Every structure is written in C-alpha cells, then in structure tokens.
Amino acid sequence: xxxxxxxxxxxxxxxxxxxxxxxxxxxxxxxxxxxxxxxxxxxxxxxxxxxxxxxxxxxxxxxxxxxxxxxxxxxxxxxxxxxxxxxxxxxxxxxxxxxxxxxxxxxxxxxxxxxxxxxxxxxxxxxxxxxxxxxxxxxxxxxxxxxxxxxxxxxxxxxxxxxxxxxxxxxxxxxxxxxxxxxxxxxxxxxx
Amino acid sequence: xxxxxxxxxxxxxxxxxxxxxxxxxxxxxxxxxxxxxxxxxxxxxxxxxxxxxxxxxxxxxxxxxxxxxxxxxxxxxxxxxxxxxxxxxxxxxxxxxxxxxxxxxxxxxxxxxxxxxxxxxxxxxxxxxxxxxxxxxxxxxxxxxxxxxxxxxxxxx
Numbered sequence: 382x383x384x385x386x387x388x389x390x391x392x393x394x395x396x397x398x399x400x401x402x403x404x405x406x407x408x409x410x411x412x413x414x415x416x417x418x419x420x421x422x423x424x425x426x427x428x429x430x431x432x433x434x435x436x437x438x439x440x441x442x443x444x445x446x447x448x449x450x451x452x453x454x455x456x457x458x459x460x461x462x463x464x465x466x467x468x469x470x471x472x473x474x475x476x477x478x479x480x481x482x483x484x485x486x487x488x489x490x491x492x493x494x495x496x497x498x499x500x501x502x503x504x505x506x507x508x509x510x511x512x513x514x515x516x517x518x519x520x521x522x523x524x525x526x527x528x529x530x531x532x533x534x535x536x537x538x539x540x541x542x543x544x545x546x547x548x549x550x551x552x553x554x555x556x557x558x559x560x561x562x563x564x565x566x567x568x569x570x571x572x573x
Numbered sequence: 574x575x576x577x578x579x580x581x582x583x584x585x586x587x588x589x590x591x592x593x594x595x596x597x598x599x600x601x602x603x604x605x606x607x608x609x610x611x612x613x614x615x616x617x618x619x620x621x622x623x624x625x626x627x628x629x630x631x632x633x634x635x636x637x638x639x640x641x642x643x644x645x646x647x648x649x650x651x652x653x654x655x656x657x658x659x660x661x662x663x664x665x666x667x668x669x670x671x672x673x674x675x676x677x678x679x680x681x682x683x684x685x686x687x688x689x690x691x692x693x694x695x696x697x698x699x700x701x702x703x704x705x706x707x708x709x710x711x712x713x714x715x716x717x718x719x720x721x722x723x724x725x726x727x728x729x730x
Binding site for chain 1: 581585588592623624629630632635636643646647650662666
C-alpha cells in the first residue's frame with residue numbers, strides 16, 4: 382500500500398510541476414536523485430558521467446512537464462529516460478574508445494568507494510579487488526541485460542516496469558534476467 | 574516431480590524466490606519443492622550467493638553540488654529563446670520515440686495496397702477501348718445544357 386501511495390504521489394507531484402509548482406519538482410528530485418544517479422553509475426561505471434546523465438534526465442523531466450500525462454508509473458518513465466541516455470552513452474563511448482574494458486577511471490572509482498570504517502590496507506585491497514571483479518562481470522554483460530539486472534536487483538522495479546523501460550515484453554525481460562544472472566553466477570562463483 | 578528450472582515460468586519463480594519477491598503462500602510452495610529437488614536447491618544457493626555478492630557494490634555519494642548545477646542548467650534553458658526550447662523538445666524527447674514502429678506499419682500497409690493493385694488490375698492489353706457514348710443519356714445532356722443556360726449571366730435586354 383505504501384508503495385502504491387508513493388507512486389500516486391509521484392504522479393501527483395509531476396502534475397503539480399505541470400501547473401508551474403517548482404517546489405513539487407524539488408520534492409521529486411529529492412526522492413529520485415540518488416536512485417537515478419546510482420542506477421546510471423552502475424550502468425556506465427563512471428561517476429562524473431553518471432551525474433551528468435542524471436542532470437540530463439531531470440532536465441528532460443522538467444522540460445516535458447507541460448505535456449506530462451500520468452499514463453504509466455512515474456518511475457517507469459524516469460528510468461526509461463535514464464536507460465535510454467545510459468545506453469546511448471555506452472554506445473558513443475564504445476565508438477570513441479573501442480572495446481576497452483577496464484579504464485583508469487574504473488580503478489579510480491574503486492578507490493573512492495572504500496568504506497569509512499578504518500579497514501586495514503589488506504582489507505582495502507581485498508575489497509577493491511572484489512569490487513573490481515563485480516564491476517567487470519557486470520560490465521561484460523550485454524547492454525540490455527546489464528540495464529535489466531540494475532533495475533531488478535538494485536532499483537527493485539517490477540517486470541512490467543522493466544519491460545516498458547526496455548521496450549520489450551515481460552517474458553523477454555525474464556529471459557534477459559535469467560541469462561544475465563546465469564552469466565554472473567558463473568563469473569562470480571569464486572567470490573561466494 | 575518436474576524440476577522448476579526446466580520450465581520458463583518455474584525459473585522465473587525461483588528468481589523471485591531468491592529476490593524475496595514471492596507472497597508467503599507461493600514461497601511455501603517453492604520451499605516444499607526445494608525439499609525434493611536438488612537441482613533447484615543448488616540454483617537457489619548459487620543465486621542467493623550472487624545476490625549477496627552484488628550487494629557489496631555500493632555506489633559513491635552523490636556530489637553535493639548536483640542540485641545547484643541542475644537548477645543552473647534549468648535557468649539557462651528557461652532563459653533561452655522560444656525556438657531553441659522547441660528545437661530541444663523535438664530533438665531531445667524525454668523518452669525515446671520508437672519511430673520505426675509506425676514506419677513499419679506504414680510500409681506494410683503500402684505493400685499490401687500495392688499487392689492488391691497488382692492482383693486486381695485488369696489486363697489492359699486484352700481489352701479494347703470502349704466508347705461509352707451509347708451509355709450517355711441524351712435527356713440528361715439536354716438537362717445539363719439547360720442548367721448551364723440558367724446559370725449563365727443574363728444578356729442585357
């Protein structure tokens with residue numbers, strides 16, 4: 382019930398934004414800023430790029446306020462925009478830099494993510510290595526599988542929402558997820 | 574007993590089971606199945622371990638200047654001339670527009686129409702040109718000429 386209320390609240394807020402209420406836009410931003418940035422970050426694996434893309438997502442939401450109609454869940458629409466931008470970014474980057482797998486920024490990102498609980502150097506290294514393996518395993522997934530896993534595992538979107546976001550059927554989403562998890566289980570089995 | 578992993582639906586249910594996304598009744602059903610199916614048990618263990626492994630990946634903090642930068646961009650965009658705003662809306666739609674979908678329908682409709690025309694067009698070579706003069710009603714022609722006379726501007730008296 383809480384989830385349904387939250388979804389209705391999102392649509393209501395967006396309708397208020399359409400009427401010119403900028404406070405409602407601030408509330409939407411507050412509610413969805415972190416999930417959108419984290420989702421983008423996990424897909425593109427580059428923090429500055431993920432924030433830049435998230436800015437574009439919210440800018441497009443604001444730009445579309447006049448024509449917004451609550452025909453689907455707000456989060457479905459939001460993640461559809463985010464996925465579209467992220468996949469385009471990955472394709473553009475592939476074109477620019479070829480199929481490079483692990484970049485400097487990736488390793489840099491690992492350093493930034495070490496938790497604050499004063500770990501030993503050995504623990505830090507172990508954490509960094511494990512994290513790098515997880516990121517690499519995810520990075521090697523095909524684009525759609527990667528996006529589907531991020532939405533399913535981390536954003537906890539429903540199959541129907543993921544399907545709408547990716548523009549495919551629910552059954553196709555289930556197949557995508559099954560194949561993606563199968564690949565990840567094989568690649569990360571040694572870490573269990 | 575059929576292994577759940579061998580059916581598409583069953584595999585999906587197992588994924589939901591590992592993601593804790595099943596209702597209690599469905600969950601109990603899967604629990605009962607797992608008691609007897611070793612293959613599914615292995616799957617659940619491996620998937621749960623993967624789930625826990627993926628949980629280790631926490632994203633970095635959001636930059637504190639994120640909102641300020643966004644509002645600055647919005648302000649810049651709002652201050653832009655109207656034509657620029659419209660151009661952005663058209664060139665950068667919020668969600669992707671699947672242009673190819675209506676295009677495919679249109680092409681398919683045109684193809685069907687073209688095929689129908691080819692199939693139903695009579696063979697012109699076999700036909701002799703026909704003069705329809707015999708089918709023209711003479712009375713109708715006379716009536717039309719009378720109507721034209723009425724419509725014509727009257728000559729000065």
